[in-house]
Amino acid sequence: MSTVIHYDIVVIGSGPAGQKAAIQGAKAGKHVAVIEREPAVGGSCVYRGTIPSKTLRESALQLDRMKRSSTTLDMQVPPNLMVSTLMRRLDEVVKSHGDYMMNQLTRNGITLFHGRAKFLSDSLIEMLTVDGMKQTLTADTIVIATGSRPRAPIDIPIDHEHILDSDSILSMIYLPRSLTVLGGGIIASEYASIFAALGVQVTIIDRADRPLQFFDAELVRTFVQSFEQAGGRYCGGQAVRDVRWDGISQVMTTLQDGQVFASDKMLVALGRQANLEDLNLSATGLTVTEKGALAVNEHCQTAIPHIYGVGDLIGPPGLASAAMEQGRRAVCHALGLPEGHSSGIPIGVYTIPEMASIGIDEAAARTRYRGVIVGRARFNEIARGQISGIHNGLLKMVADPTGEYLLGVQIVGEGATELIHVGQMALQHAATIDSFVENIFNFPTLAESYRVAAFDIVGQRQKRLASNAA
Amino acid sequence: MKTETDQSQNIDMPEQVERALVERIDKDRIELPVLPQVAGRVMALANDPSADAARLSALIHQDQALAAHILRVANSPAYMPRTPIMSLQHAVAMLGVNQLSEIAVTISLKSSAIQVPGYEADIQQLWRHALASGAYAKEIARLRRYNVESAYLCGLLHAVGKPVVLKAITTIATELHIPLTPSVVLAFLDSYHSRIGIMIAAEWSLPSQVAEAIAYYWVYEQAPSHRHEAMMTCLADRLATYILVPDSFNDSTLREHSVFTDLNLYPDDIDTLLSLKEKVLNLVDTMAQ
Numbered sequence: 001m002s003t004v005i006h007y008d009i010v011v012i013g014s015g016p017a018g019q020k021a022a023i024q025g026a027k028a029g030k031h032v033a034v035i036e037r038e039p040a041v042g043g044s045c046v047y048r049g050t051i052p053s054k055t056l057r058e059s060a061l062q063l064d065r066m067k068r069s070s071t072t073l074d075m076q077v078p079p080n081l082m083v084s085t086l087m088r089r090l091d092e093v094v095k096s097h098g099d100y101m102m103n104q105l106t107r108n109g110i111t112l113f114h115g116r117a118k119f120l121s122d123s124l125i126e127m128l129t130v131d132g133m134k135q136t137l138t139a140d141t142i143v144i145a146t147g148s149r150p151r152a153p154i155d156i157p158i159d160h161e162h163i164l165d166s167d168s169i170l171s172m173i174y175l176p177r178s179l180t181v182l183g184g185g186i187i188a189s190e191y192a193s194i195f196a197a198l199g200v201q202v203t204i205i206d207r208a209d210r211p212l213q214f215f216d217a218e219l220v221r222t223f224v225q226s227f228e229q230a231g232g233r234y235c236g237g238q239a240v241r242d243v244r245w246d247g248i249s250q251v252m253t254t255l256q257d258g259q260v261f262a263s264d265k266m267l268v269a270l271g272r273q274a275n276l277e278d279l280n281l282s283a284t285g286l287t288v289t290e291k292g293a294l295a296v297n298e299h300c301q302t303a304i305p306h307i308y309g310v311g312d313l314i315g316p317p318g319l320a321s322a323a324m325e326q327g328r329r330a331v332c333h334a335l336g337l338p339e340g341h342s343s344g345i346p347i348g349v350y351t352i353p354e355m356a357s358i359g360i361d362e363a364a365a366r367t368r369y370r371g372v373i374v375g376r377a378r379f380n381e382i383a384r385g386q387i388s389g390i391h392n393g394l395l396k397m398v399a400d401p402t403g404e405y406l407l408g409v410q411i412v413g414e415g416a417t418e419l420i421h422v423g424q425m426a427l428q429h430a431a432t433i434d435s436f437v438e439n440i441f442n443f444p445t446l447a448e449s450y451r452v453a454a455f456d457i458v459g460q461r462q463k464r465l466a467s468n469a470a
Numbered sequence: 471m472k473t474e475t476d477q478s479q480n481i482d483m484p485e486q487v488e489r490a491l492v493e494r495i496d497k498d499r500i501e502l503p504v505l506p507q508v509a510g511r512v513m514a515l516a517n518d519p520s521a522d523a524a525r526l527s528a529l530i531h532q533d534q535a536l537a538a539h540i541l542r543v544a545n546s547p548a549y550m551p552r553t554p555i556m557s558l559q560h561a562v563a564m565l566g567v568n569q570l571s572e573i574a575v576t577i578s579l580k581s582s583a584i585q586v587p588g589y590e591a592d593i594q595q596l597w598r599h600a601l602a603s604g605a606y607a608k609e610i611a612r613l614r615r616y617n618v619e620s621a622y623l624c625g626l627l628h629a630v631g632k633p634v635v636l637k638a639i640t641t642i643a644t645e646l647h648i649p650l651t652p653s654v655v656l657a658f659l660d661s662y663h664s665r666i667g668i669m670i671a672a673e674w675s676l677p678s679q680v681a682e683a684i685a686y687y688w689v690y691e692q693a694p695s696h697r698h699e700a701m702m703t704c705l706a707d708r709l710a711t712y713i714l715v716p717d718s719f720n721d722s723t724l725r726e727h728s729v730f731t732d733l734n735l736y737p738d739d740i741d742t743l744l745s746l747k748e749k750v751l752n753l754v755d756t757m758a759q
Binding site for chain 1: 555556557560608611612615616617618619620679725730731734735736737
């Protein structure tokens, strides 16, 4: 492996962002290579992130449904289940997803290299294979999609045995009796609610007074209520002074105010860090931001025009869905192809219950407009919600002050991440609030919530008009 | 005595000894180990009012036989766990420190040491190898984000059959008046320890991860359910040999093994593991005392 191989596009990393970038390039008829450091494609999303956590979540939901049915079906859920039992389908799911992604790359004629990439210059990449061989590649366009890893604060002794991060949390063989979660972001909230649903005593500790700060406060209150009903505890406005494993059986967490929490395990979920260190970016002249991310413009283009950065390594939102779109758009931009128009990226948070958002929320709308109208539909007032026993759902539609145009939708409750796409399409096509009233929804469905919320807006609009007329 | 399988190949084992050994294995006449290395200290500690749980837990962690016994007892119908107890930490969490002390003392009282006259140094070397393998297995698991607790047990117990084989063949050889050279002893250990280890794993109802690591660590590609544990154990065993028996193989030979690529460990990952040599040796020296 000594000759230099040239490609039109080289993508470093095969996670959601890299994969979509590569496929977009191949679809455009380009000669594309992907360099992946792991033996299989898919990145953290498949092996340590989205797919495994959602598989565990699905098991937690099934158990929850069984528990709720137990009064009528006399079913008992074992109180001390092994994680592997809950993740039994994981290998199958991961393999299917990995195979699908591999087939997609192969079918599109994309060359896959297994190795670590590092820049020798802004157009030369050296790939080191796992057995120490080297190969040099050049490309007209280079897409960096190396993803991120959990941030490891230096003052917290993460040992992946008792004090774990989101990469190692699912290596646990048995469910702990108690779990302390540091952090109040998406990953922290998702795992906290999943483990709480599985019967683990979960305590979230975070500096903020509520988790998921970027999300609609009313929805977050609903989430926290559900979390606490499941036995969880949110300990907000707290700073951690010290974390240590007691050497026997407990992780001891001491807060600045002197409170001490003991738990079998701890999950440290205090953000993520871009995987850029191994790339030798200095050879390209590129630098990283203060937060350790790669700076890019709206086309995901770095300061070096033929090098793009996509996915987690460019910073928020750090969602697989956004990463895929960034990958596609970056390559479209590099090739001079139209990038298309989008109504924005939907945010899906796989807590229990789920949360989702598209467009702007109530707080953002109120800072931008005077007198926005917010319509609400509670799932326990919807027939399908009653039938399915979903009592903790809420859909909010945010309309402009005239009450005619949709600005955003936020949902908490099971099915939120699916339901949000109705709002997304409505925003994309500038649908009016009345169109939700005038169109027929299947009955009984949770999607009917849109209609109920729209009626709420229409009612408020009429009152406002009447009030103004008077 | 070396502990590396490669070096025992092509050694002719005395036929009579081997036949007798196989017969004893087939007829379940092999005496399985009941020697906790630190049994005496556990007993002393348990009777010491000032002793704390941390010291007890640390002591138990040092002894492969005792650790396995505790897991066996903790998993027995007497304690009726809902699911198998996989680790000492789990045992502590599930049973509580007092009950664990009780189990440890009970086991200690019932246990009798495996002593092989004339082979004390070899037994000690096997013990050091087990400790180093356990320590390295933990580090590999940390690096690859696999379960650290089960990795430790896999490493610690993967060659649990070796002292048993050693005792059996030396007993047989003495009975038959057949001398055994060190290379022949090594060949016997390497050829039969997994088989005996599987028997021990079954007898003690060891967790399936540990049982598979014992059975498949040297042919990990055949491991049916716990390939990662078998791979980590294979590498831990190899690294333990490398640091404990410096003339076993050199750095480049060490790196040639396919287990590194199968675990997706790049050259700098291997450097990281090798840089832990002093840490592991210190741990072994401390625990083996």
